[in-house]
Amino acid sequence: MLTIDRATYDAIVAHARRDHPDEACGIVAGPEGSDRPERFVEMVNAAGSPTFYEFDSTDLFQLYKEMDENGEEPVVIYHSHTATEAYPSRTDIGLAMEPNAHYVLVSTRLHGNNEGPVEFRSYRIVDGEVTEEEVTVVDEQTD
Amino acid sequence: MAIEVRIPTILRTYTAGEKAVTGEGASLSALIDDLEANHPGIKDRLIEGGDLRRFVNVYVNDEDVRFIGGLEAELSDGDQVVVLPAVAGGSR
Numbered sequence: 001m002l003t004i005d006r007a008t009y010d011a012i013v014a015h016a017r018r019d020h021p022d023e024a025c026g027i028v029a030g031p032e033g034s035d036r037p038e039r040f041v042e043m044v045n046a047a048g049s050p051t052f053y054e055f056d057s058t059d060l061f062q063l064y065k066e067m068d069e070n071g072e073e074p075v076v077i078y079h080s081h082t083a084t085e086a087y088p089s090r091t092d093i094g095l096a097m098e099p100n101a102h103y104v105l106v107s108t109r110l111h112g113n114n115e116g117p118v119e120f121r122s123y124r125i126v127d128g129e130v131t132e133e134e135v136t137v138v139d140e141q142t143d
Numbered sequence: 144m145a146i147e148v149r150i151p152t153i154l155r156t157y158t159a160g161e162k163a164v165t166g167e168g169a170s171l172s173a174l175i176d177d178l179e180a181n182h183p184g185i186k187d188r189l190i191e192g193g194d195l196r197r198f199v200n201v202y203v204n205d206e207d208v209r210f211i212g213g214l215e216a217e218l219s220d221g222d223q224v225v226v227l228p229a230v231a232g233g234s235r
Contacts, residue, residue, distance in 0.1 A: 023233060023234070052233030054230070054231035091235060
């Protein structure tokens with residue numbers, strides 16, 4: 001199960017809406033081993049594409065360096081699909097390289113840049129196997 | 144000649160869980176061969192068809208090796224090498 005606070009959930013949705021029709025991407029870092037997504041980090045989609053996303057390699061390096069220094073790991077890795085459902089594609093599955101992360105997919109296919117409900121779903125992707133999990137949105141992260 | 148190599152979570156199955164290992168080599172290519180000798184199987188996760196895998200990033204002293212010669216990038220004692228899988232995907 002993914003437990004995420006309302007502010008972070010809203011920030012992910014806002015990023016996806018803003019970047020529509022291109023895919024938006026980013027992470028939420030948290031203390032290593034905590035499974036708590038605490039630090040929202042929006043990333044640039046270096047692919048700048050409606051059907052693909054990729055973190056810029058230099059940004060990726062800086063991000064992991066920062067997380068390493070802070071004792072963090074990527075608790076959530078999110079991206080949006082802008083014309084299809086919020087379910088991992090074959091590409092998503094093949095390229096999922098963080099077995100401990102929650103892979104969050106948001107779909108903006110219904111309302112694009114506008115307000116309105118978006119699909120927000122979370123998965124574990126390990127060794128090519130996808131397992132959907134429940135998402136619980138809380139007002140604030142508690143211990 | 145010792146070069147520290149930082150290993151990403153997904154490849155730690157090859158390094159008995161170690162986050163960093165030490166290797167040797169005057170080029171990235173030689174270093175990867177040296178890693179393979181001590182951590183069999185790791186080379187195939189880094190290289191495909193004689194080149195770095197498209198979705199694996201390798202950095203030497205903070206610089207993406209693709210900008211400094213790729214597998215031929217020169218290494219020297221004390222260099223730090225970081226391996227990071229790309230974070231990528233897409234609806235197609």
